[in-house]
Amino acid sequence: MKRPTLLAVAALLTMGTAEARAIDLTVAEKTYATVCANCHGRTGKGMASFPSLAGRDATYISDRLKQYRAGEKVGPNTPLMMPQATELSDDEIASLSVYISTNFK
C-alpha cells in the first residue's frame, strides 16, 4: 500500500490497459475511508444493502465507476453511486480501483 510505483505497474498489468495513470494510493486510501467506507465498510466487505468489494479486481471496479460517472444505471444503488463518481478523474478512478482490489481480498 505504501509502494505506489510498484502498484501502479501492477495496476496497469491487471487492468490490461496501455494507458498510463498516475496512481496515488495515499489519496485513494483517504477517499475510501471518508466516502466509500460509509456504505461498503472499513474492510470492503459490504453491509446492509451495499455490496461487498472484496475480491473484485481493478478492472471491475474501474469499469463500474466509469459507468456511474457516465450516468449509466448499474443496479439499485445507482442514485447513490452516480454522484460519488461524477467528479472522479481517470487517475482517481484508477487509484481507487488499485487500492480496493489490492487491500480487500
Add this chain to the structure above:
Amino acid sequence: MKQHAIAWSLCAALTSGVILGLPAVAAAQSNGPSITPTTVLSGLDNPWDMAFLPDGTMFFTEKCRGLSVMLPSGEVNALLGMKDSQGYASTNDDLFCEGQAGMNGVAVDPNFASNRQIYVYSTSSLSDPVTNRVMRLKVNDDLTGVSDRTDIIDDIQYKPAATNHPFGGPGAHNGGRVRFNPGDGFLYVTTGDTHNGKVPQSPTLIGSKVLRVDRDGNAATGNTPPEGFDARTYTYGHRNVQGIAFRPGDNQPVVAEHGPWHTDEITVLKNGGNGGWDPRPNMAGRGDCPDDYCGYEPNQMKGMDATERAAYMPMTDSKTFPEAMQPAWTNNGLSQGTSSAEFLTGEQWGDWDGRLVVGIMGIGFGGTPVGQRIDVIDLSDDGMSVKEVTTMAIPMATGRYRSVVQGPDGNLYTAVDQGEIYMLSPN
C-alpha cells in the same frame, strides 16, 4: 457452536465475537454525560438487534446468520441459524436473507424467568409468496439452544423481486423491530411498505404498520384501527419503521422512521392513527410512477431540493389525511437513515435521563451529509415537537447505528452494520 469470548487467542478475536477495550477516553458533550465506548463483540455479520436479560445476558441477531446469545461471562452461544449458516445449535432452512430482509428484531418476554420465551422477526420461505414472520422460541435452561418454534405472525409482506427504484432490490423496506411495551405488556411489531404503493393505506396488508399483539400473535385487546382493518393494527400508513420505544412515565409508543430522500421522522403514536404515508400513483396530484410506487418521486434517481421533494411526496400527507399523526422531529427535512430508538433511563445519564436516543445509519444522497450518529432528543411533553437535540459525542469511528438498546447495567448498547456491538457508558 460455543464461543468463549474472553479467553480466545488474538487470531480468533479478529474474526469472532470477543470483548475488546477501546482507548479509555471519553468525549465531552455540550450537555449530558461524557461517553466511554467499549467493544463488546466484533467480527459480526450485520448485527441487527439485541435484547437483554436482567443479569446482562444478551441475545443478538445477525441479519444473514441467525440468533446468538452472549452470556455475562462473555461466552457466546450460537442458537438458531438460517439457511446455509454453520456452527449453530440448530438451523431452520426456511430462514433466509436478501437485501434489507433477513433475521431482524429480537425481544425477550417480560415473563422470561418463568416461560423462557423470546420473539424473533425473520424472513421465511415457508409461505408462497414469501413473508416475514414473528417466531416465538423457547430458550433452554443453559442458554445453548432454542426449541418449540411457534410462528405467531406469518403474514407480514416481503418484497420478492427487484423494482425500478433506489435500493430497489428484493427485501427492501422490511421493517423488523419487535418490542414489548412495559405498560400494557403487549408485543409491538414494526413493518415496512416493501416498495409497494398499496401497502401503507391497505386495511388488510400488514406491511407499513405497527402491530400490537399478545404472546400468541392475536390482536391486542384495545386496538382501535379504522373499521375493516386487520385487528392487529395499532397504527398504519408508515413507510418503514425500524425504531420503536416507550416513553418512561406513560409508556406511550414512539417510532423512528427513515424518510424518502427527505424527512426522517420521530412520531408519538396514537392508537388507530395514520402515519400519512401514501406512495400510490395518481394520488394527491401525482401521476404514474415507476412500478406503481411513488415513494422516491419526483426525480427519484437524482438529488434535488428536499423541501420541493417533500411537497410532492410528503412523508406525512396532512392534506390528504388531515387526521394523520404529526411527527415531533423531522431531521431538518433530511433523510439520513433513521433506524432504531430507545429511551435512556437512570440518574447515570444526568440531564439525559428520560431522553430519546435515535440511531442514524447515514445516507449521503443529493448533497445531504451522510450523518452517521446517535442523536439524543428531548421530546416535548405533548409529543408534538422536540425541545432539544444533541448529537452524542462518541470517541470512536462512526458507524451505521442499526440498533440502540439500554442494558440492565444502565449503559447504552449499539449495533453497527460494520459488524460490532459497542457498550456506551456515561461518565
